[in-house]
Amino acid sequence: MALLFYSKVDDSRGWGDALRALDPDIDFRVWPDAGDPAEIDAALVWKPEAGLLERFPNLKLIQSLGAGVDHIVGVPGLPRNVPIARLVDPTLTQQMVEYVLLAVLLHQRQWQAYAAQQRERRWHHLPAWEAERCHVGVMGLGEIGGAAARALVDRGYAVSGWTRSPREIEGVRTFHGMDGLPAFLAELDVLVCLLPLTEDTRGIIDKKALAALPRGAYLVNAARGGHVVDEDLLSALGTGQVSGACLDVFNEEPLPPDHPYWTHAQVMVTPHVAGLTLPHGSMPQVIENLRRVRAGQLPLNRVDLDRGY
Ligand code: NDP
Numbered sequence: 001m002a003l004l005f006y007s008k009v010d011d012s013r014g015w016g017d018a019l020r021a022l023d024p025d026i027d028f029r030v031w032p033d034a035g036d037p038a039e040i041d042a043a044l045v046w047k048p049e050a051g052l053l054e055r056f057p058n059l060k061l062i063q064s065l066g067a068g069v070d071h072i073v074g075v076p077g078l079p080r081n082v083p084i085a086r087l088v089d090p091t092l093t094q095q096m097v098e099y100v101l102l103a104v105l106l107h108q109r110q111w112q113a114y115a116a117q118q119r120e121r122r123w124h125h126l127p128a129w130e131a132e133r134c135h136v137g138v139m140g141l142g143e144i145g146g147a148a149a150r151a152l153v154d155r156g157y158a159v160s161g162w163t164r165s166p167r168e169i170e171g172v173r174t175f176h177g178m179d180g181l182p183a184f185l186a187e188l189d190v191l192v193c194l195l196p197l198t199e200d201t202r203g204i205i206d207k208k209a210l211a212a213l214p215r216g217a218y219l220v221n222a223a224r225g226g227h228v229v230d231e232d233l234l235s236a237l238g239t240g241q242v243s244g245a246c247l248d249v250f251n252e253e254p255l256p257p258d259h260p261y262w263t264h265a266q267v268m269v270t271p272h273v274a275g276l277t278l279p280h281g282s283m284p285q286v287i288e289n290l291r292r293v294r295a296g297q298l299p300l301n302r303v304d305l306d307r308g309y
């Protein structure tokens with residue numbers, strides 16, 4: 001049986017090398033050279049094209065090449081009876097935590113304002129803003145959001161978190177459900193989105209949510225572009241309701257060259273790099289999941305299709 005690799009973004013060589021270094025006996029095939037479809041029992045995928053996954057009658061595992069699975073769950077022709085697993089990788093989580101800390105620090109330490117002053121050769125002290133008076137709210141306290149919230153607490157920020165079901169993290173004020181959202185948003189200086197993209201969370205950062213933030217709050221989105229209603233964010237940036245945004249993910253990727261985010265003075269754009277999936281860190285769990293499904297067991301980090309994450 002064979003493991004099929006499909007991605008238009010990732011380089012299959014790195015994944016093939018990482019696999020061979022750990023288990024040279026696994027038959028690794030790269031789309032479109034899948035060979036006999038009946039021999040494919042697992043697929044390692046990023047943004048599979050419509051109909052791809054239903055071609056393999058003996059598929060036992062759909063393994064996401066990322067932590068998110070929104071690129072898989074909505075795809076036409078998804079076989080509903082095959083388990084989907086997502087990556088949970090400490091090196092990816094670490095990168096995501098770094099991205100969030102960096103974005104929050106740059107905002108709290110007023111880096112953009114000092115950069116503007118430097119361009120004007122202006123020597124001027126802005127009022128200090130201590131971490132404990134900077135209130136950061138994290139939407140999603142899962143593998144990544146939970147780690148980010150803990151790292152922010154460790155650095156002395158006032159931290160809140162928002163989840164679907166009740167959660168407790170030491171030092172974090174937690175809220176949950178749609179009923180808890182307005183109270184969560186009402187106190188924040190910085191809103192960080194680390195939610196999965198599902199039917200419930202698409203467009204969650206809209207006009208209403210942005211209006212529920214204190215005036216001048218800052219947004220960090222490292223989750224998915226679909227969480228943000230772009231026209232609502234641009235309008236909130238225009239009125240000063242939102243003072244700025246650090247965005248790693250977009251409704252359309254790559255971000256089109258004429259998109260207003262590229263040139264907006266208050267927006268920092270990065271090209272979906274907050275956390276990069278690295279083959280050497282992720283391959284052990286791919287191999288473990290392959291071993292499991294071949295032994296008739298369920299894979300680790302299985303997605304609940306009803307929840308969408
Ligand atoms: P997890 O599944 O571990 O955590 C998801 C969290 O979101 C949970 O706390 C969950 O609540 C919460 N959540 C889900 N739905 C809702 C909802 N409707 N209302 C409120 N809270 C909700 O995911 P990860 O932390 O591993 O990853 C999060 C996302 O980060 C990924 O889905 C991916 O899109 C994105 N990502 C982006 C990367 C980048 O490079 N920009 C890299 C890696 C990931 P509960 O605790 O109640 O279940």
Ligand code: OXD
Binds near residue numbers: 066069275277
């Ligand atoms: C992921 C991503 O979901 O890279 O892992 O966005």
